[in-house]
Amino acid sequence: MWYIWLVLTLVLIKLYNKWSTGKFYDNSVMSGKVVIVTGGNSGIGYATALELAKRGAKVILGCRDNKKGLRAVERIKKRSRNTSVRHIHLDLASFTSVRKFVEEFKNTEAKLDVLINNAGTSGISQDYTEDGVVTDMQINHFGPFLLTLLLVPMLKKSAPSRVVIVSSVLHRFGRIDDLNEMNRYTYVQAFCNSKLCNVLFTTELARRLDGTGVVVNSAHPGQVNTSLYKSTIFEKLRSLVLYSFFKSPYDGAQTSVYLAVSDECDQITGGYFADCEESKMSLKVNEISANKLWSYSESLVKLRPEETI
Template identity: 45%
Template sequence: MEFLNFGCCNLSTLLICSGVAVLGLAAFRYFAVIGRSCTSKRRLDGKVAIVTGANTGIGKETALDLAKRGARVILACRDEKKGREAVSYVKEGSGSENVVLKKLDLASLASIRTFSSEILDEEDRIDILINNAGVMLTPYCLTEDGFEMQFGTNHLGHFLLTNLLLDKIKESAPSRIVTVSSVGHYFGSLDFNDMMWSKHYGSQKSYFRSKLANVMFARELGKRLEGTGVTTYSLHPGSINTELGRHLVAGWKAIFKPILYPISWLLAKTPTQGAQTTLHCAVSEEAEGITGKYWSNCSIAKPNKLALIDEDCKKLWEYSEQQVNL
């Protein structure tokens, strides 16, 4: 009998500890991972929003939310097949037919210029530009214009796109330009003598640099647009579970999948959760009139100190102008 009581005691303790652990993990996930949500109920009827990379992940969920608010939403996508699927998804989820697909390859200056020309011809206004598209941890390769792929796509592509659309955005003020960066920008640095990594390429280092450039671009753009009614934002969306293991080779994916899945559940947001800070910057009354800041978890955050060096932000702008022939 004493043995049975001892066993029951151990079982009860185990169950209690397990319950506490589960509750603890759930609380950690809710407060530390999922974070805040965009609570604004603002309608966007009559407004036009462009979302790059809207065929998947947080871009698609961002487009869905904007469409639900009544905006005309333009999905700017490289992959037209996935783009058409995303348009159907957004239309079905929002009940809006005012959702269109436009082809845009941010790794091609020609594609960016064609896209921008069509938008300027066809649209009367641009109220919200979401620079969301990006590539991450790619092997070393170049864009068709000779830029390192991550820096060329994540920074230079959006730099050119924004500048080509800027007059229309200013005409539509008050308007907002939101650039999706990453917490990885804290680990980034610039080398103006070798921005394209002709020596010692590392996929992580390159990604971090491109994300630092996003933050610096938004800050410098905000300064240049003071008094125009256009406000700019950069942000960290959180770790999104669709990104985990993306560039593992097939064999390694099979090995690590059992490990990555529970980790992704615990430490990564869903695309809908990951879109919240983007949406907060794009529509929230709390973000109104605030420009050039870096945001995380729907709040202003302190960026990498390198992003606060005015001289380097200006230098990056001028370098980028030269690279894209502006």
């Protein structure tokens, strides 16, 4: 009988988490809006893209795997009944790919209303990319940094517009020293470091774009379970426990959708949000660190003089 009580307990925990988690209930439409969602083929990114497509937005997915990206496009079209969804190849682990993505986007779209930097990884490879950058750090920060700056002119032209950067509460445990060194590398620390970079980038980008009509905010999606379908009994039990304590991708996407859509966020910039509410950042987030990271990032991605802001 113990397992029955276990299941009931886990169900009650899940219901409590579902009822207490911040949700975005506004039904505002996004007809005529153009949105980019990176990593939109699965998890939080897919849920975010689907919600925005349901609201009528034209959604462009930026995904590394073309097949997965195209499959996600077809699923979103079917579920949202919105045919204005497409995929452009984007590998954030390659600065060349980032530039090609931006070039193709600019050649096919006249404006950009919302950029959602959602794609991320944890422990994909303890190695350097072809650009000589630690893989995790390039995918989670340096790639999105370059992508965003290359799209800033279009965001300004399309103002009022928004940038949403998906971070994590784990930014509190990050540091910005030795970001491109393997001698002290661990998957967990690299992830925390990249999430601190996300928040620092948010605050500095918001400061530099102040008064342009482009607002920039970061989001903590919460702990999200994206591996519910497993084969062994042990894995299924583990997934049940995770399902009870962690958010679904739909729930995890709520803050990103809120920041992309809500009228409440028209004038808020440089903020850090969780459960659709502004939250406190780590004390590590300050102007000195943000400027230091910005300068280092510009150098590492080899930003051209005309591309700086």
